[in-house]
Amino acid sequence: MQAAATTPAAKLSMTQVLLCGAMIVTLSMGIRHGFGLWLQPITMERGWTRETFAFALAIQNIAWGLAGPFAGMLADRFGAFKVLIVGGLLYSLGLVLMALSTSGLAFTGSAGLLVGMAQSGTTYAVIYGVIGRNVPAEKRSWAMGVAAAAGSFGQFLMVPVENWLISGTGWQNALFYLALAALLILPFAFGLREPKAAGPVGHQQSIMQALREAFGYRSFQLLMAGYFVCGFQVVFIGVHMPSYLKDHGLSPQVATYALALIGLFNVFGTYAAGSLGQRIPKRYLLSGIYALRSVAIVTFLMAPLTPTSVYIFSAVMGVLWLSTVPPTNAVVAQIFGVQHMSMLGGFVFFSHQIGSFLGVWLGGKLYDMSGSYDIVWWLAVAFGVMAALINLPVRETAIVRPQVAAA
Template sequence: MTNPSPPLAQRPLATVLTFAALIVCVAMGIRHTFGLFLTPMSMEHQWSREVFSFALALQNLLWGATQPFAGWLADRYGARRVLWSASVLYALGLLGMAYAATGTGLAATAGLMIGAAQSGCTYSVVFAAMGKLVPDAKRGWAMGVVAAAGSFGQFLMIPVASGLIGGMGWFGTLLVFAASALLIIPLGGALTKGLVAGASGHGQTAREALGEAMREKSFVLLIAGYFVCGFQVVFIGVHFPTYLIDKGMGAEVGMTALALIGLFNVFGSYSAGHLGNRLPKRHVLAGIYAARSVVISLFLWAPLSPVSVYLFSAVMGLLWLSTVPLTNAIVAQVFGVRYLGMLSGLVFFSHQVGSFLGVWLGGKLFDATGAYDTVWGICILLGVLSALIHLPIDERSLETRRLATAH
């Protein structure tokens, strides 16, 4: 049986959103710059494109694999300890990435260490804390605000990273980012101030909550649909700048494209959270995935130019992480917030399996065919399938369904 949500901690909503947004802004902002390191690091170390792609693919896979565990730790022991540990691991991973001289070293640092760190300082853990701090009626909107902050982090950090790489090189830039990752420690402490660690010992256990969720068709559909989000956004985020360079465009076009994606995703994520409070979230999600396929198809069909790149980036930015608040809000709405970190983490694992395949296949199929055409086609097909998958999701809480059945 699903437990009722715990009493909300008495914190001003603006304060909660500010610190949650800053944590996600730092964590996701750094993460979205990694595509800019592909070309300079590969050239200096004489790596094939697949070496860097595999390390980032491994990062995304481990991020997802450890996310349910990080979410469970946040549910059980409190988000503060998880955020602090993740901050330190993130900094060490970035430092190790700077000194990595082999593909194995890159995989161990940029892949394993940073991947594990991201599971403890991004959406699932932050949303787990927010679930105990934000009223039900405002939860979808609040998650949209924080997701928008992650997008603003991308918009802010892309030009910063590009400027730092141009001025001090990729090595020095990674050292700056390692120091920046430690900002999550004071921000995490401020977010969780006054929040009681752990869930009540009464009622449903984590194992029971997990079993209940896995028997629920809508939860399985969310897992399947979120796979597509990961595949699409990480393929584009990592390989798009290099794709444009291959087409004869300057590196500044790719940098501007990623910055535009981040800027417009601020509006997209906020709007998605707002729409999710007014319309069925499953319908908004289906529309987002269908629109992605249309936008990618039009971009590939139209003549390539800086203008077409910037238009594509702006529209894709509106659709970029707009799935995040909606997907997490459905999980909270159906199952409650007691085990939100764990259950959202499990859904996110599917997202990261898709991310692994998107970034790795991008490099693998490019090396095999000399082009990205096949992966673009996969992105289009998966978007259509995901739109269809979300339509039958039931957003009613399990308790509401039980009451309806009883009557």
């Protein structure tokens, strides 16, 4: 006998979801992408080591990852709107306190814990949950690519803006202006206010059932392991590359252009990844992205370091930067469905953030110990090869649930 079902509430329009979701991701991802520009002015004025700054951003990434599953649970249960409102307010508060912090502990609490928690409620896991529930499965990967491309455009747009703010108003005032920008998340959150469902539709899982199923499923474990590598690579490069380039005699303007190029080319990379995810197996797409990242890093390290080589590397890495996000999340929805998608996406992203924590923290720690970033660059290469191999056995087909089969 089949489980009783009720008629679901009307869905939001795909245009509305993509427009509001894209603007929120543009703001939330764009603001954080330029944080590496603050490393030198803050550490020089406060008299801190690079490890102090890097540790705060490492805590930010781990807090983002830890809070992500809970933000996802709340968004799945009560709707993304409420989570986005709280996240936007926390983001603004964290940026203000980041500017006012005068000790490493206070900076870790503001730039680390508060901003990290805010990002968990204003970025991909929550937005992709809304997309999963309101966009048809045959367009889901493409729609996720559009949202990710918006985040990439935010990175391209915000880096020169943040550099201009730091140069023109000072690093503290620049953070105050960003705090005001973060409040713009709130009006766009109203566009993602989903109607309440009339009742359960088909088979419904509890949170614990969904977690036991996902963590016991081999492909979910492999996706988490691959996403760990993504976090390690992109956050290490995003935070430490400006200082790496300055250490080698290149001007701060080169670093600004490099981060902006990453954001610009990521627009094309994430959109292309979302579109390709509708046409080819996503495991092959993910494996290829990770392999190409390792090739790009090795080529960058072996070539003479010039502004031209930096710009070429940034463009290539930009294409590959967040291109893992749409296919990874689309596979999660494809395997497990959309009922608990924000929560499961949050757990996969938690693995990403463990990698982010290690990438940004080890970057500062090993630099202070050795005076060089070389060890971390080569760790990024080795992890990329590992992730390319890990993603190949992922099974993308929908999981067969015994209780559904019995029904």
